[in-house]
Amino acid sequence: MSAPLTLFEKVWRNHEVVPESAETPAVLYIDLHLIHEVTSPQAFTVLRERGLRLRRPERTFATMDHSTPTRTEQVFGGAPISVEAAARQVRELERNCAQFGVELLGLRDARRGIVHIIGPELGLTQPGKTIVCGDSHTSTHGALGALAFGIGTTEVGHVFATQCLLQRKPRTLALNVHGKLPAGVGAKDLVLAVIGQIGVSGGTGHVIEYRGETIRALDMDERMTVCNMSIEAGARAGMIAPDQTTFRYLAGRPRAPQGEAWEAALEAWRQLPSDPGARFDREIDIDAAALEPMVTYGTNPGMVMPIGGTIPERSGDAVFAKSLAYMGFAPGERIREHPVNVVFVGSCTNGRLSDLRTAASVLRGRKVASGVHMLVVPGSQQVKREAEAEGLDRIFIEAGAEWRESGCSMCLGMNGDLVPKGHYAVSTSNRNFEGRQGIGARTLLASPLTAAACAVRGRITDPRELL
């Protein structure tokens, strides 16, 4: 009998074109390559310079999300894209996809959205696949049992030309989560707590497999939130074993296998979960029942605490002090009740339908506090349509929030959606780095529930007060 294997090892082994040796990395086959407007242009340039074509154009799939506008008039109304360089990137992606035969869900396509939202939504993301994209949050797709990781633009070119990457096998980290998440505590709080525990470099060199009954109880949207932020712990990828929740999610999606192919796929996918007794290089246990709503107070996602907590003291740590100075906070300070200027609900972390439902459940019949700018940006056009069909858009608009077209939006300051200098933004996105949401912007990462509660009260608020 062969040795028990982890989920990661099974997917890795199935994609070894050439296994690694002491001298050379493995040649790893890539099933699905997702591209977008920001990290692909220079890779297409290399193809042109070297006279190469895409080896398997049908395995590459393009959309635009990062630098695209979210204002309806700029997407559909014929108004020019306000960021001129972004408009050039959009045109260049259109040209590149046409020239190299890549399927593109362009700016006005009804299926467009954030690349990590639409992959699963369309059923392109499937258990057991290798998936790469020139974006670090590609780890999101691991929620369906795929091995998915971010790559740089040079590697985008490698996949274009050969459908393969040269990769050293990462180590494995089992993150065992037990217990029931308390009311008001969600997947975002869970993953923020994980990052707080292991640190922003704690997962470096590893693929994390999230395991345990807490993970099994999460729905697909929640699992994607967890895997999405694996990179914020430094991990190469995050994975969750496929199960009935995964299969129910995928059944009938446009690019998922259909009919007999579906049955065959199910049979293969059921073989993927880690075997009993499979060994991980590291294991960490988390007690979900002890968690509280989390919020970041500094300039990386590891600087995080329960929302009612106090900022720690680290005397002599100049970098920590600089981070707090940027945020306008002090050691020992409580940030609960601190005023908030901006609230952003959206991104590949929390821009799915269930995230919008959660935020809407708080805002229903309430108003965004005076002086607070709240922006709600669906993760895809499909999420937008589904939200509108349920009337969520009316709840947001009547509460005083803005409702936009899909895109990365305020998660990163490159598409015109910005947090003004010095303002405090409670954001459901994934990074609170200095300047991430705009020059001088102060980001506090939180769950959609917490973000909505903060919008209503205009202050950092424990969402359990409003449940």
Add this chain to the structure above:
Amino acid sequence: MEPIRTLRSRTVVLAVNDIDTDQIIPARFLTTTTREGLGRHLFADWRFGPEGAPRADFVLNQPQSSGCSILVAGHNFGCGSSREHAPWALTDFGLRAVVSTQIADIFRNNALKNGLLPVIVEPDTHRWLLEHSGAEVTIDLEARSLTLPTGETARFPLEPFARYCLMNGVDELGFLLGREAEIAAYEARRAQA
């Protein structure tokens, strides 16, 4: 890519942990469609004031940093996004190596493909380097070593294939294209399964 065997330079020290790629090059500069000229935006929000004037208190703006090609940075350099614009900006600025106690995975991969050496050293060596900004050090790829002006030598890990590519100016894409037979055989195997 130009072969690299040794690198000798004074160091410039940025003693900040967890320097993320949004600091190395902010997202608003990623709307470019080429890889050239990004050095002028390197560490833009740390290097320049609100009006675009260089900040005298930022190390890369200080005269002693001129001509330095080795950056010594705090733990976990290059975390965050996968943007290859980060190593493009660093190399365009004239940097050829980053020395830290840890370098984030995607950044390290991107750096290696652009002739930027990711050098991981032990905390003792790192501490010495942080305390001796401007020290002239030698990085030797063959020996995988970093030699301090004191004569002390620290070894650093470097994946053998990446080292081979750097030392011989070999481009990984050429290597992968050379695996065509194996790739085709793999696809044929999968099609039958």
